[in-house]
Amino acid sequence: MxxxxxxxxRFxxxxRIFLGISIAFISILLLSVFLGNYQTRKQEQTHKSAKDHVRQQWVSIDEMNPHSAAHYGTYVFKPANLLNSLDEGVNSVTGNVLRVEGHVQNEIMHSEASQMQAISRFGKLKPSLLLQYIVPLLLIFLAFNSxxxxxxxxxxxxxxxxxxxxxxxxxxxxxxxxxxGMMLLIFVLLVYSILNFQSLTIDILTRTGLFFLSYTLYYFIISAITVYFSARWQNATLALTSMLGIWIIWTIFLPNILMSSAEKWHPLPSRNQFQSAMKEDRSKGLDGHNPSDKRAIALKEKVLKEYGVDSLSQLPINFDGMRMQADEEYGNSVWDKHFGNNRKILRKQKQSFQLGGIVNPFISLQNSSMGFMASDNLHHQEFLLQVENYRRVFIKTLNDKQTFGGSKTGNWRWKADNTFFKSVPDFVYKPTQVSIILSNYLLDLALLxxxxxxxxxxxxxxxxxxxxV
Amino acid sequence: MIQLQNVSKSFKGNLAIQNLNLEVQKGEILGLLGANGAGKSTTINMLLGFLNPDSGAVHINDIDTSHNSEETRKLIGYIPENVNLYPYLSGLENLDYFCKLAGLKYSKDELENYLEICGLENKVHVKKVSGYSKGMRQKVGIAIAYAKKAKVYLLDEPASGLDPLASNELSILLKKLASEGATILMASHDIFRVREVCNRIGILKNGILVKELYSKDVSANELEALYLQFMQN
Structure with a gap:
């Protein structure tokens, strides 16, 4: 053998023709790695500068009422991940800026795709684009008449x-x-590793290793089927036509058909339905800005009883902050219910889509590639969850200051000083470790x-x- | 030794070979003459073990090719009409590659020696085969069989398309191999070349061996007349 x-x-x-094609393709791969890396580094810088700017604004608040500060809010930016330079997955369409404020959970905005001059069907020139679409084509052309x-x-x-x-x-x-195919893949990862040598962590290396494994398996599948067709069919043209047909079905038609089916089997509520349901549930809860609200009155009675006083003016705390926090906590439970439901549906959609790997290994490749490069919807949802958890801590800190900071109920002019605002923690994104989410991609690897x-x-x-003969 | 005993072979109901009995002894060259579709290539493919006879038995050195094709292939050197070697390799590299596939490791000197024995000039050994003539490729093909120490040589239209000089060189080479003890079966259209090279001649028509004779018993012209007579009847 x-x-x-x-x-x-040796062939x-x-x-010369193949050597020329290889050199040209390696140059394009090299360019994509450099560009991907450059874009990621640039995003990292932009992210850091925006984050520093927003934080600077926050810590520069001289004096402000904590609840006004909750409305003033802050911004959280989705950090650029070093791994995204290999596969940016859904990141260019999901948005990367979230406004964090009281009473409301805002949607993420400013997706990169919405600001692109030329929106391509296949996205930006990233190594994953070439590794998923073009390298298999090269392997087919190399093997069809072997x-x-x-x-x-x-x-x-x-x-x-x-x-x-x-x-x-x-x-x-x-x-x-x-x-x-492996040579091209190793070349990409080698250049990527050299460019990011100082930033490589165990998590990144593990993810890259799993990324490598997924492509290794997929390239074997493509190579083996093409060579087998070349051996079974009477002529090379038939083998080439068959493989190109499979490539088109696997990479273009089936992913769309299977994703649409998964969305049909597990439909998400429409935006209108979702917002109406949220609004309705929210209306059943406590209105933090309305002292006459029934639930607000019940809470007031409870607090007065706890403190053993007859009126709000006798309370040693500011009841307004407490009411705002109660409003917030009710809103949180509504969010948990509806967004939790959405998350469950998204998870079911993902699981159904993953099963598409039974008939289309390209789906397993795409899933694992995005997953291991931390750029799939699962990682995006993890980010949104971390932002929401931060928002809750952020708003509670402000409401607690309003409640226990020394002001009295009804005194909306009371202001916390700069020391307090400096003490409010900033958002720190904790990248999801691959060991925690690996189980989500085992099916993809198993199918490959x-x-x-x-x-x-x-x-x-x-x-x-x-x-x- | 080559033996075919009552061999028949058909493809989709069409008889390609019918009760063929043939024997080629060690050191003998048998020429099989016949028109296209006479069954020459089918016979060779059965000897190579790529086709199994529907009935009868095919033996190479007393080993049945249908049941022990891997064994018999080790004894066979096969030279097709067009020896298509790897064009990006030199003659030397092609020989080395095919020898290694057969589990034979030769030094460069040994390989060059084989090529020289088979008539390939030293100066072209390292040139890419893409620049070789048909005759030169055939010499490499024979060298592959020779280096394999084949006991039996099967040649399918070896002289077709060769210039007279190359064709003559091939004749000399085949006689040399036979004198060293090789068993040779050569299928051809070329009556004159077959008459010149082979000890015995068989004429195949529609899968039937219609005539078998010794070369020394007929002149080239007589053989041609005999051949045409069989083909026209």
Whole structure:
């Protein structure tokens, strides 16, 4: 087998056309890695500068009523992840700025796609675009006539006569084509690692390793099917046409069809439905700005009783802050209910879509690629959850200051000083560790492994039917 | 030794070979003459073990090719009409590659020696095969079989398309191989070349061996007349 692989590589190295294509493609890959890295670094800088600016604004508040500060709010920016330079996943369409304020959970805004001059179907030139779409095409073009050419030229007879078994020939050809894909993949990861050497962490290396594994399996599947078709079909054109058909179905049609099906099976409420339901549930709760609200009155009675006083003016605390916090907590439970439901639906959609990997390994590749590069919707949802948790701490800190900071009920002119505002914690994003979310992608990896095994078994048994003459 | 005993082979109901009995001894060259579709290539493919006969038995050195094709292939050197080697490799590299596939590791000197024995000039050993003539490629093909130490040589239209000089060189080479003890079966259209090279000649028509004779018993012209007579009847 090694001899056949070595001979195939001699062809790759000595074929001027292929060498030219390889050099051109490697240059484009190199460019995509540099561009991806440059964009990520630039995003990191922009993110840091925006975050510093907003924080500076916040800590510069000289004096302000804490509840007014809650309305004034702050901004949270979705940090650029180093891994996104390889696969930006859904990040360019999900938005990256969230306004954090009292009473309301705002939606994330300023998606990169909405500000792009040229919105491409395939997105920006990132290594994942080339690794997912173009490298498999190259492998197909490399493999489609690998066996049929030997058959048509009569060399297959000579190879078998010299002792090479058809199974060995097909597996060797598969491995040599696969190794070409691996070479391109390793090249990308090597350049990426060199460029980001100082920022590499165990988590990033683990994720990159799993990313590598997913592509390794997918390239094997593509190479093996193409070489097998080349061996089974009578002519190379048929093998090429079949593989291009599979490539189109796998990469263009099936992902759209399966995603639409998953959305149909587990539909999210429409924006109007969602907002109406939220509004309705919210209206059933306590209105923090309305002292005459029934629930506000009940809370007042409870607090007065706890403190053993008859009126709000006798309270040693500011009841307004307490009422605002009660309003906030009710709003939080409404958010938990509705957004929790949405999260559940999104998770079901993802799981259904993942099952599409049974018929389309490209889906498993895309899922695992985005997942391991922390740029899929699951990671985005984790970010939104962290922002919401921060918002709750942020608003509670302000409401607690309003309540226990020394002001009296009804004194809306009372102001907290700059020391307090400086003490309010800033948002710190904790990147989700791959060990925590790995279980979400095991199905994708398992399906890619199963596909690889099935193809190998098909080759093993199918080779017996291949006619040498 | 090559033996075919009552061999028949059909494709989708069409008989390609019918009760063929043939024997080629060690050191002998048998020429199979016949028109296109006479069954020459089918016979060779059965000897190579790529096709199994519907009935009868095919043996190479007393080993049945249908059941032990891997064993018999080790004994066979096959030279097709067009020896399509790897064009990006030199003659030397092609020989080295095919030898390694057969599990044979030769030094560069040994490989060059094989090529020289088979008539390929030293100066072209390291040139890419894409620049070789048909005759030169055929010499490499024979060198592959020779380096494999084949006991049986099967040649399918070896002289087709060769210039007279190359064709003559091939004849000399085949005679040399036979003198060293090789068993050779050569399928061809070329009556004159077959008459010149082979010890015995068989004429195949529609899968039937219609005539078998010794070369020394007929002149080239007589053989041609005989051949045409069989083809026209």
């Amino acid at each position: 090694l001899q056949i692989i070595k001979n195939e590589w 790759l190295i000595r074929s 066996v049929s050419n030997e058959k048509q030229s009569g060399r297959l007879k000579l190879l078998v006569l010299q002792g090479a078994k058809p199974l060995q020939i097909i597996l060797s050809k598969t491995l040599s084509v696969w190794l070409y 492994i199963i596909w690889s095994i099935i193809i190998t078994v098909v080759i093993y048994f199918g080779t017996k039917k291949i006619q040498i």
